[in-house]
Amino acid sequence: MEKLTIGLCPYCGMGCRFYIKTLNGEPVEVEIYEGGVNEGKLCPKGLTALDFLRHNDRLTKPLKRTENGFEEISWEQAIKEIAEKILEIRDKYGPDALGFFSSARCSNEENYLLQKIARILGTNNVDHCARLCHASTVAGLAQTVGAAAQSGSYDDIPKAKVLLIWGYNPAETHPVLMRYILRAKDNGAKIIVVDPRKTKTAWFADMHLPLRLGTDIALANAMMHVIIKERLYDKKFVFSRTKGFEKLIKVVEEYTPEYAEKITGIPAHLIREAAVTFATAGRGIIMWAMGLTQHITGTGNVKALADLGLICGYVGKEGTGLFPMRGQNNVQGACDMGALPNVLPGYQKVTDDEKRKRVAEIWGVEELPSEPGLTIPEIINKAHEGEIKALYIMGENPVVSDPNTKHVIEALKELELLVVQDIFLTETAKYAHYILPAAAYAEKEGSFTASERRVQWNFKAIEPPEEAKPDWEILTMLGKALGLKFDYESVEDVTREIALVAPQYRGITPERLKRDVEGIQWPCPSEDHPGTKRLHVESFATPDGKANIIPVEFKPPAELPDEEYPFMLTTFRVVGQYHTVTMSGRSKALTKRWGEAYAEINPKDAQKLGIESGDKIRIVTRRGSYECKAKITKRIGEGVIGVPWHWGANVLTNDVLDPEAKIPELKVSACRVEKV
Numbered sequence: 001m002e003k004l005t006i007g008l009c010p011y012c013g014m015g016c017r018f019y020i021k022t023l024n025g026e027p028v029e030v031e032i033y034e035g036g037v038n039e040g041k042l043c044p045k046g047l048t049a050l051d052f053l054r055h056n057d058r059l060t061k062p063l064k065r066t067e068n069g070f071e072e073i074s075w076e077q078a079i080k081e082i083a084e085k086i087l088e089i090r091d092k093y094g095p096d097a098l099g100f101f102s103s104a105r106c107s108n109e110e111n112y113l114l115q116k117i118a119r120i121l122g123t124n125n126v127d128h129c130a131r132l133c134h135a136s137t138v139a140g141l142a143q144t145v146g147a148a149a150q151s152g153s154y155d156d157i158p159k160a161k162v163l164l165i166w167g168y169n170p171a172e173t174h175p176v177l178m179r180y181i182l183r184a185k186d187n188g189a190k191i192i193v194v195d196p197r198k199t200k201t202a203w204f205a206d207m208h209l210p211l212r213l214g215t216d217i218a219l220a221n222a223m224m225h226v227i228i229k230e231r232l233y234d235k236k237f238v239f240s241r242t243k244g245f246e247k248l249i250k251v252v253e254e255y256t257p258e259y260a261e262k263i264t265g266i267p268a269h270l271i272r273e274a275a276v277t278f279a280t281a282g283r284g285i286i287m288w289a290m291g292l293t294q295h296i297t298g299t300g301n302v303k304a305l306a307d308l309g310l311i312c313g314y315v316g317k318e319g320t321g322l323f324p325m326r327g328q329n330n331v332q333g334a335c336d337m338g339a340l341p342n343v344l345p346g347y348q349k350v351t352d353d354e355k356r357k358r359v360a361e362i363w364g365v366e367e368l369p370s371e372p373g374l375t376i377p378e379i380i381n382k383a384h385e386g387e388i389k390a391l392y393i394m395g396e397n398p399v400v401s402d403p404n405t406k407h408v409i410e411a412l413k414e415l416e417l418l419v420v421q422d423i424f425l426t427e428t429a430k431y432a433h434y435i436l437p438a439a440a441y442a443e444k445e446g447s448f449t450a451s452e453r454r455v456q457w458n459f460k461a462i463e464p465p466e467e468a469k470p471d472w473e474i475l476t477m478l479g480k481a482l483g484l485k486f487d488y489e490s491v492e493d494v495t496r497e498i499a500l501v502a503p504q505y506r507g508i509t510p511e512r513l514k515r516d517v518e519g520i521q522w523p524c525p526s527e528d529h530p531g532t533k534r535l536h537v538e539s540f541a542t543p544d545g546k547a548n549i550i551p552v553e554f555k556p557p558a559e560l561p562d563e564e565y566p567f568m569l570t571t572f573r574v575v576g577q578y579h580t581v582t583m584s585g586r587s588k589a590l591t592k593r594w595g596e597a598y599a600e601i602n603p604k605d606a607q608k609l610g611i612e613s614g615d616k617i618r619i620v621t622r623r624g625s626y627e628c629k630a631k632i633t634k635r636i637g638e639g640v641i642g643v644p645w646h647w648g649a650n651v652l653t654n655d656v657l658d659p660e661a662k663i664p665e666l667k668v669s670a671c672r673v674e675k676v
C-alpha cells in the first residue's frame with residue numbers, strides 16, 4: 001500500500017518539510033510538500049534524506065565488546081549491565097565521574113530525557129555538539145540580549161534592506177534559506193559577506209570582505225567606530241533600550257579603519273563603505289555561523305556582532321534581527337532542553353535555587369546538582385586524566401567531529417564504560433563497551449526545533465530495522481533500570497512534561513504540533529498563544545529589559561604562522577555532505593558528487609609549493625597530519641589552506657578553548673603543506 005507521511009529533514013537546522021512516500025511500509029522516495037518554511041523546496045541533502053534509512057550498515061541489535069570483538073546481546077541484558085555499571089561508578093567515584101553527550105540530531109524529548117537522567121544521577125556533566133558550533137552564540141547572546149536564539153523569523157529576511165552575512169555560507173550549509181536571501185536582494189537589499197573564502201554566498205554579495213582568519217572583532221569594532229564617528233547609530237534605540245554605549249565608544253575609539261586594515265587585511269575604504277551601507281539601510285539583519293563562533297574569541301565575536309546590531313537599532317523590529325544559523329536539525333532544541341552543563345530545560349540556571357527546586361519537584365526528586373558541569377572538551381580532558389570514568393554518548397561522533405581527534409581517541413580508551421547509542425557503527429562507536437541501535441528520524445515521533453525557534457512534530461513513516469529503538473524508548477528503559485521514576489508510555493508524555501518544565505514551551509502540546517504541522521515558534525506561554533515570530537519587540541530578555549552593549553577587544557588566534565607551520569588552516573562544509581558523513585556518506589547520490597576529501601590552495605601558494613590540482617598532499621599541524629587531494633583555487637586567499645572537515649580533518653584542528661563558552665578554535669590552526 002502506498003502512503004505519504006509528512007517528514008522533517010534530518011540534516012540542517014532550517015526545518016524543511018517533505019513527504020516520505022512508502023510502499024508497504026518501506027521508504028520509496030521523497031515527495032515535495034508544498035509548504036513549510038522551505039516553501040516546497042529542498043537541497044540535495046533533503047532530496048536524498050531516505051537514502052541511508054535502509055542501508056546495510058544500520059545497527060540492528062545491541063552489541064557488547066568482548067575479547068572476540070563485538071557480540072550481540074539482548075536489550076534486557078544490555079540495559080541491565082549498563083545501568084549497573086553506571087551506578088557502580090557513581091557510587092565508587094561520585095556522580096561527577098559520569099559524563100553524557102546528548103545530540104542535536106535527536107528530538108527535544110530525547111535530549112530532555114538524557115539531561116534528566118544525568119541530573120537525577122547527581123551530575124550536570126551533560127553537553128552536546130552545540131559546544132562545538134554555537135556555544136559562543138549562547139553565551140554571547142545571553143549576556144547581550146538575554147535570549148540565546150534567533151531574534152526574528154525567516155520571513156524577516158526579505159524585508160531587510162541590508163544583510164550582513166558573517167562567517168556563514170548559507171548557499172552550501174542552508175541552501176533553502178538562500179531563497180529568502182535572494183528575495184531580499186530582489187527587493188533591493190544590499191548583501192555584505194564577511195568570510196576569508198570567496199564562498200558561493202559571496203558570489204551573490206554586493207560586498208565581500210575576505211578578512212584574515214580570526215580578526216572578526218577588529219573588523220566589527222572598526223565598523224562601529226565609523227558608525228559612531230559619523231553619528232549613524234540609532235540614537236533613540238541606543239538611549240532608550242540599551243546600556244553600555246559609553247563604554248563601547250571608548251573601546252572602539254582606537255579601531256580606526258586604517259588600524260583595522262592592518263589587522264584584518266581589509267582596505268580601510270571598504271570597511272567604511274560596509275559600515276555606512278549597514279548603518280544607513282534602515283532595516284538590517286546579521287547572520288552568522290561557525291566561521292564566527294569557532295574561535296578562542298567566539299563569545300567576544302558574538303558580542304561584537306550583537307553590539308553592531310544594537311547600535312543600529314536592528315533588533316526586535318520587522319526586517320531586522322540577530323540570526324545565528326544552526327547547523328544540525330535540533331541544535332536549538334537540544335539547547336532549549338538543557339542538554340548543557342549550566343542550565344536546566346528552558347535556560348534555567350542550575351545555580352538558581354528557586355528554579356532548580358521547582359524542576360526537582362516536577363521530577364519528584366529531593367534535589368538536583370547546583371554546580372555547573374563540564375563541557376564536551378572538558379569531559380574529554382577529564383577522561384584523559386582518568387577523572388571521568390563513564391561516558392554515555394547519544395548520536396554524536398566526537399572521534400571525527402571534535403578538534404584534535406587523536407586526543408579524543410586516547411581519552412575514550414581510558415574509560416571504564418563507554419556507551420554509544422547511534423544508527424550506524426560510527427568511528428566513536430568502535431571504542432564503545434556497549435553499542436545500542438537507535439531508530440532514525442523517519443522511524444520515530446517527537447518534536448524538533450529549527451533555527452527560527454520553530455518547534456515541529458516529526459511523524460513516524462516506517463518501522464526501525466530489526467531491534468533498533470527510538471532513543472527516547474532506550475532512555476526510558478535505562479531510566480527505569482537506574483531506579484528512576486521514568487513511567488513514560490509514549491513520547492507525547494515527555495512532550496507534555498517539557499511544557500511543564502521549560503517556560504518557553506508551556507503552550508506547546510503534542511496535539512497542537514500534530515495539528516499545525518508547520519509548527520509553533522517559542523516562546524509560547526499558553527495553549528491558546530499562537531507562538532512568537534519576533535523576540536525583543538518591547539523589551540529584552542534581561543532582568544531590567546534593556547540590552548547590554550558589551551565592548552570587546554581584538555585578540556589574535558591562539559596559533560599564528562611561523563617558520564615550521566607557515567600557513568593558516570581553516571575548515572568549512574560542502575553542500576552535499578553533512579557533519580561527519582554518518583548519514584550523508586551513505587547516500588550514493590551524494591557521495592558520487594561530493595565524496596572526496598580535498599584542500600583548497602591559492603594558485604600563488606601552489607606554485608611556490610610545486611603543487612597542481614589533483615596532486616596528493618599532506619597537511620601537518622602540531623596535532624597530526626592529514627592527506628587529501630589539492631584543489632587550486634582563487635576562492636581561498638594566499639597563505640590560507642581550506643579543508644572540508646567532514647572526512648576527518650579535525651585530526652589537525654586546535655582544541656584550545658574560548659574561556660567563556662569553552663568552544664574550541666576549530667577555525668584557525670597553523671599548518672604546513674607537503675606534496676606526497
Ligand code: SF4
Binds near residue numbers: 014015043044
Ligand atoms: Fe534539509 Fe537543510 Fe537542505 Fe532544508 S536546507 S533540505 S533542512 S539540509
